[in-house]
Amino acid sequence: xxxxxxxxxxxxxxxxxxxxxxxxxxxxxxxxxxxxxxxxxxxxxxxxxxxxxxxxxxxxxxxxxxxxxxxxxxxxxxxxxxxxxxxxxxxxxxxxxxxxxxxxxxxxxxxxxxxxxxxxxxxxxxxxxxxxxxxxxxxxxxxxxxxxxxxxxxxxxxxxxxxxxxxxxxxxxxxxxxxxxxxxxxxxxxxxxxxxxxxxxxxxxxxxxxxxxxxxxxxxxxxxxxxxxxxxxxxxxxxxxxxxxxxxxxxxxxx
Amino acid sequence: xxxxxxxxxxxxxxxxxxxxxxxxxxxxxxxxxxxxxxxxxxxxxxxxxxxxxxxxxxxxxxxxxxxxxxxxxxxxxxxxxxxxxxxxxxxxxxxxxxxxxxxxxxxxxxxxxxxxxxxxxxxxxxxxxxxxxxxxxxxxxxxxxxxxxxxxxxxxxxxxxxxxxxxxxxxxxxxxxxxxxxxxxxxxxxxxxxxxxxxxxxxxxxxxxxxxxxxxxxxxxxxxxxxxxxxxxxxxxxxxxxxxxxxxxxxxxxx
DNA sequence: TCCGTCAAGTTGTATATACAGGCTAGACCA
DNA sequence: TGGTCTAGCCTGTATATACAACTTGACGGA
Numbered sequence: 001x002x003x004x005x006x007x008x009x010x011x012x013x014x015x016x017x018x019x020x021x022x023x024x025x026x027x028x029x030x031x032x033x034x035x036x037x038x039x040x041x042x043x044x045x046x047x048x049x050x051x052x053x054x055x056x057x058x059x060x061x062x063x064x065x066x067x068x069x070x071x072x073x074x075x076x077x078x079x080x081x082x083x084x085x086x087x088x089x090x091x092x093x094x095x096x097x098x099x100x101x102x103x104x105x106x107x108x109x110x111x112x113x114x115x116x117x118x119x120x121x122x123x124x125x126x127x128x129x130x131x132x133x134x135x136x137x138x139x140x141x142x143x144x145x146x147x148x149x150x151x152x153x154x155x156x157x158x159x160x161x162x163x164x165x166x167x168x169x170x171x172x173x174x175x176x177x178x179x180x181x182x183x184x185x186x187x188x189x190x191x192x193x194x195x196x197x198x199x200x201x202x203x204x205x206x207x208x209x210x211x212x213x214x215x216x217x218x219x220x221x222x223x224x225x226x227x228x229x230x231x232x233x234x235x236x237x238x239x240x241x242x243x244x245x246x247x248x249x250x251x252x253x254x255x
Numbered sequence: 256x257x258x259x260x261x262x263x264x265x266x267x268x269x270x271x272x273x274x275x276x277x278x279x280x281x282x283x284x285x286x287x288x289x290x291x292x293x294x295x296x297x298x299x300x301x302x303x304x305x306x307x308x309x310x311x312x313x314x315x316x317x318x319x320x321x322x323x324x325x326x327x328x329x330x331x332x333x334x335x336x337x338x339x340x341x342x343x344x345x346x347x348x349x350x351x352x353x354x355x356x357x358x359x360x361x362x363x364x365x366x367x368x369x370x371x372x373x374x375x376x377x378x379x380x381x382x383x384x385x386x387x388x389x390x391x392x393x394x395x396x397x398x399x400x401x402x403x404x405x406x407x408x409x410x411x412x413x414x415x416x417x418x419x420x421x422x423x424x425x426x427x428x429x430x431x432x433x434x435x436x437x438x439x440x441x442x443x444x445x446x447x448x449x450x451x452x453x454x455x456x457x458x459x460x461x462x463x464x465x466x467x468x469x470x471x472x473x474x475x476x477x478x479x480x481x482x483x484x485x486x487x488x489x490x491x492x493x494x495x496x497x498x499x500x501x502x503x504x505x506x507x508x509x510x
Numbered sequence: 511t512c513c514g515t516c517a518a519g520t521t522g523t524a525t526a527t528a529c530a531g532g533c534t535a536g537a538c539c540a
Numbered sequence: 541t542g543g544t545c546t547a548g549c550c551t552g553t554a555t556a557t558a559c560a561a562c563t564t565g566a567c568g569g570a
Contacts, residue, residue, distance in 0.1 A: 007552080007553060007554085008553080008554070009553080009554090033519080033520060033521085034520075034521075035519080035520080043554080043555085044554065044555040044556065044557095045555090045556085045557095046554075046555070046556085046557095047553085047554060047555080049521080049522080049523095050553095050554095052521090053521095053522090057312065063520090063521060063522090064520085064521075064562085064563080065520065065521040065522065065561065065562045065563075066519080066520055066521070066561075066562035066563030066564075067519095067520065067521085067562080067563055067564080068519090068520060068521080068563095069520090069521080176488075176489065177488070177489040178486075178487070178488050178489070179486070179487050179488075179489075180484050180485065180486045180487075181436050181458070181484060181485040181486075181487075182458065182480065182484040182485075183438040183439075183456040183457060183458035183478075183480030184438075184456060184480060185454065185455075185456055185480075199440065199454055200440075201438040201439060201440055201456030201457070201480065202438060202456070203436070203437070203438035203458075223438075225437065225438030225439060225440075225456065229435050229436060229437040230435065230436040230437075231433075231434070231435045231436075232433070232434050232435075232436075233431075233432070233433045233434075234431065234432040234433070234434075262522080262523060262524085263523080263524070264523080264524085288549080288550060288551085289550080289551075290549080290550080298524080298525085299524065299525045299526065299527095300525090300526090300527095301524075301525070301526085301527095302523085302524060302525080304551080304552080304553095305523095305524095307551090308551095308552090318550090318551060318552090319532080319533080319550085319551075320531070320532045320533075320550065320551040320552065321531080321532035321533030321534075321549075321550050321551070322532080322533060322534080322549095322550065322551085323533095323549090323550065323551085324550090324551085511570100512569105512570085513568105513569090513570085514567105514568090514569085514570095515566105515567085515568085515569100516565105516566090516567080516568100517564105517565095517566085517567095518563105518564090518565090518566100519562105519563085519564085519565105520561100520562080520563080520564100521560105521561085521562080521563100522559105522560080522561080522562100523558100523559085523560080523561100524557100524558080524559085524560105525556105525557080525558080525559105526555105526556090526557085527554100527555085527556085527557105528553100528554080528555080529552105529553085529554085529555105530551105530552080530553080530554105531550100531551085531552080531553105532549105532550080532551080532552100533548105533549085533550075533551100534547105534548090534549085534550100535546105535547095535548090535549105536545105536546090536547090536548105537544100537545085537546080537547090538543105538544080538545075538546090539542100539543090539544080539545095540541100540542090540543085540544095
């Protein structure tokens with residue numbers, strides 16, 4: 001089974017995706033222009049154009065006529081799972097987000113966590129537990145485990161300033177995610193942290209995120225059922241895209 | 256605000272999508288080849304190629320070198336919202352699905368329903384209510400409203416044989432969807448239909464689906480929290496696609 | 511100083527052309 | 541009759557070229 005050579009436009013795409021994944025190119029960075037790719041890679045401009053155009057369709061980059069091609073931040077992507085970060089969600093509603101760190105420690109993975117993260121029982125993982133507040137009311141209890149070697153300086157971070165989600169996606173862009181939503185009767189500890197009434201149902205989102213082909217973090221996000229709902233929106237590919245709003249967003253990034 | 260002319264490749268795409276939406280082209284039908292489009296539309300082959308290639312990426316058609324371009328069946332679409340149909344979900348788990356129709360009537364839209372469906376208060380809508388069973392246990396109470404003129408023969412359907420979701424997507428492919436997930440304390444009626452224990456939380460999915468630019472159906476899907484969870488999986492676009500299996504599937508369609 | 515113009519670079523689209531490779535039907539030969 | 545082979549159509553990719561529209565910055569004149 002000898003692998004045939006990939007077509008040139010795909011090689012270009014892989015090259016650029018590689019530079020983004022490795023962190024060489026970061027969100028809002030400028031990607032080589034079509035003409036630069038023509039010279040550097042010895043291809044025709046149409047081939048470079050196809051590579052960059054497909055990367056645009058796939059959400060990796062944004063292109064602005066007259067200016068250039070820029071790496072897009074992966075969190076945006078009008079997708080059901082786009083809400084990766086409770087802080088952004090709260091700010092989007094015009095409310096204030098605060099956060100309290102309850103635990104930030106190195107632990108040995110056990111049971112469900114080890115299985116979810118595909119690591120041996122007893123392997124090193126970081127354990128984070130924090131409560132997110134919206135206008136002072138607790139809205140999410142985040143119980144997260146992170147594979148240790150993925151984020152070695154995890155214990156040094158101040159997660160009351162930058163949420164774990166933002167910290168992790170800054171290390172490496174989200175590549176794959178899986179989530180399960182469940183309604184629960186919260187246990188006493190959760191109920192107390194989220195200031196929930198007796199008998200109030202809880203909404204739990206269990207989310208596992210992959211990077212470079214392996215799961216790197218597993219989070220249990222508990223919410224009070226009476227004050228939280230999970231919204232998603234689905235637009236099939238190929239529908240016309242907004243441009244103005246996106247550009248404005250990009251402007252802010254570059255200031 | 257005069258609309259500028261759409262680019263030619265987009266006009267070609269719109270033309271073909273239109274023929275698919277209208278039923279002129281049906282799944283597995285042959286789409287005009289690049290050369291046929293060149294002659295008929297007076298464009299270059301590269302432009303026709305771009306139109307058909309993008310329709311391939313967007314899942315409208317499948318292309319087989321040497322044979323032609325064929326309309327694909329829309330149901331496939333590995334997406335978080337792909338599970339539109341509880342019956343398929345249950346069968347996929349290897350369980351048996353049964354269904355009981357509680358209500359199938361023409362009503363006047365009021366309040367939340369009229370607002371969700373963008374119709375006037377008092378407009379005609381169909382109201383469906385059914386319970387879905389997995390191996391005999393109630394797993395979903397489906398409370399659905401459908402815009403009347405979208406599915407005029409709605410009252411004639413036997414929804415214990417074909418679920419409303421399957422019936423509606425057969426009329427017109429899903430074009431846009433929006434859902435909100437919420438944990439609730441179910442009211443007595445829901446609790447009774449789903450045979451839920453006292454104090455057991457419920458998981459409610461409220462889903463609104465668009466077709467041809469307008470909302471056509473709004474469903475409240477109640478589930479028992481102890482027996483149901485909502486799973487989603489996200490893979491970013493641009494990951495390599497399977498080809499062999501698809502072709503085999505297509506072969507079967509054409510026999 | 512301020513404003514308009516212009517040049518250069520960038521993306522977006524469209525065309526003509528070329529070659530490679532998959533598929534099929536029908537011609538052709540044994 | 542049966543098998544083989546080829547011509548013709550199809551998609552897939554790649555190049556060279558052209559023009560349009562947009563953005564930015566530099567330059568020059570009022």
